[in-house]
Amino acid sequence: MSEWDIVTEAVTxxxxxxxxxxxxxxxxxxxxxxxxxxxxxxxxLKAQLRKQLGIDYEQLRESATEQRxxxxxxxxxxxxxxxxxxxxxxxxxxxxxxxxxxEALWYGTFHPDDxxxxxxxxxxxxxxxxxxxxxxxxxxxxxxELDTVRLRxxxxxxxxxxxTLTGSGVTARVLIHLKVSESQNPALDWCRAPGFKSWRESxxxxxxxxxxxxx
Numbered sequence: 659m660s661e662w663d664i665v666t667e668a669v670t671x672x673x674x675x676x677x678x679x680x681x682x683x684x685x686x687x688x689x690x691x692x693x694x695x696x697x698x699x700x701x702x703l704k705a706q707l708r709k710q711l712g713i714d715y716e717q718l719r720e721s722a723t724e725q726r727x728x729x730x731x732x733x734x735x736x737x738x739x740x741x742x743x744x745x746x747x748x749x750x751x752x753x754x755x756x757x758x759x760x761e762a763l764w765y766g767t768f769h770p771d772d773x774x775x776x777x778x779x780x781x782x783x784x785x786x787x788x789x790x791x792x793x794x795x796x797x798x799x800x801x802x803e804l805d806t807v808r809l810r811x812x813x814x815x816x817x818x819x820x821x822t823l824t825g826s827g828v829t830a831r832v833l834i835h836l837k838v839s840e841s842q843n844p845a846l847d848w849c850r851a852p853g854f855k856s857w858r859e860s861x862x863x864x865x866x867x868x869x870x871x872x873x
Contacts, residue, residue, distance in 0.1 A: 661698060661699055661702055662702055664694075664699065665694060665699060665702045665703045665705075665706045666706050666710075668692055668694060668703070668706075669703070669706045669707060669710050669711065670710065672688070672692075673710065673711060675688070676688065676707070676711055676713065677711060677713075679713075680718075681718060681722060682715055682718040682719040682722055683722070685707070685713070685715055685718070689703055704716065723824060723825050723828055724824075726828045727824050727827070727828050730806065730827070730828055730831065730833055731833060733805065733806050734806035734807065734808055734831075734832075734833035735833075737804070737805075737806040737807050737808050737833065738802075738804065738807055738808070738866045738867060739807065739808045739809070739810060739866070739867050740795050740798055740807055740808070740809050740810070740832075740865045740866055740867070741757070741758035741809075741810045741812070741865075741867070742755055742756065742757065742758070742763075742791045742794065742795065742809065742810070742811055742812065742865075743755070743756040743757075743758070743760065743812045743813075743839075743843055743844055743845040744756070744784075744787045744788050744790070744791045744811060744812070744813050744845050745784075745787060745813070745814055745815075745843050745845035745846045745848070745849050746775075746780070746783035746784045746786065746787040746815075746849060747783065747846070747849040747850065748775075748777075748778055748779055748780040748782075748783040749778070750767070750849060750850065751767050751768050751775070751777065751783075752765070752766065752767050752768070752849045752850070753765065753766070753767075753768060753775075753783065753786060753787040753790060753849060754787070754845040754846075754847075754848030754849045754851075755787065755790050755791045755794055755845065755857070756844050756845045756848060757865055758865075760844030760845075762845075762848045762851075762855055763794055763855070763857055763860050763862075763865075764790060764794060764855060764856060764857040765845075765848040765849065765851065765854065765855050766853070766854030766855065767854070768783070768786060772786055773786070773789075774786035774789060780815065781815070781817050781818070784813065784814075784815035784817065784818045785818050785822060787813075787845075788811060788813060788818050788822075788823055788836075789823065789826055790857075791809070791811055792809065792811075792823055792826045792827055792830055792832055792834065793826070793830065793857075794857050794862060794865075795807060795809040795830060795832045795865075796829070796830025796831065796832050797857065797862050798862035798863055798865045798866055799830070799831055799832065799866075801861075801862050801863040802862075802863040802866050804866070805831065806831045806832070806833060807831070807832055807833070807866060808832070808833045808834075808835060809827070809832045809833065809834050809835065810835050810837065811823075811834055811835065811836050811837065812837050812839045812841075812843065813836065813837070813838060813839065813843075814838065814839060814843045814846065815838070816838045818836070819836065820834050820835075820836045823836070
């Protein structure tokens with residue numbers, strides 16, 4: 659049986675139950691329980707949900723993210739702030755995330771299975787590096803046992819925007835203030851440095867400063 663046959667049969671068999679699900683989270687849980695969340699099966703499942711039942715999984719997910727982003731903006735309005743520099747070099751296949759003083763927290767080459775980076779593509783490299791910064795901010799929030807934090811993310815690539823990072827920010831409970839900086843970005847130098855450093859080597863809760871207004 660092909661993957662298309664598998665998802666088609668699953669949606670047909672569970673159509674009644676699927677129609678009662680009003681959130682993408684419910685649908686994903688059902689898909690996970692039925693072993694339909696692999697990288698190749700899940701896109702086919704979403705296609706069959708649209709075709710058979712008129713359920714747009716991505717629209718449900720985006721609506722939920724927008725609502726949670728609005729709630730996060732209120733909750734984190736006066737939260738402590740983290741400042742991070744970020745950069746990537748698509749030609750070298752490398753990235754770096756630095757603290758406000760320019761010290762590297764995480765740098766090295768992209769993993770072959772990186773979720774965002776596409777070999778030689780600068781936009782995807784910059785996006786992947788920015789996502790890593792959001793992840794670090796989320797880990798710092800957890801270490802400090804805070805409900806929310808604000809991230810002032812300094813980046814050189816103007817093609818990365820806050821909207822693209824919203825989903826990750828919501829998941830990490832990090833309110834993102836993205837600034838394209840014309841100043842010398844210390845993360846660029848770390849992109850060209852030899853070796854590798856994992857974010858796990860740093861004490862991240864020390865990154866958190868006072869609740870200052872974003873600039």
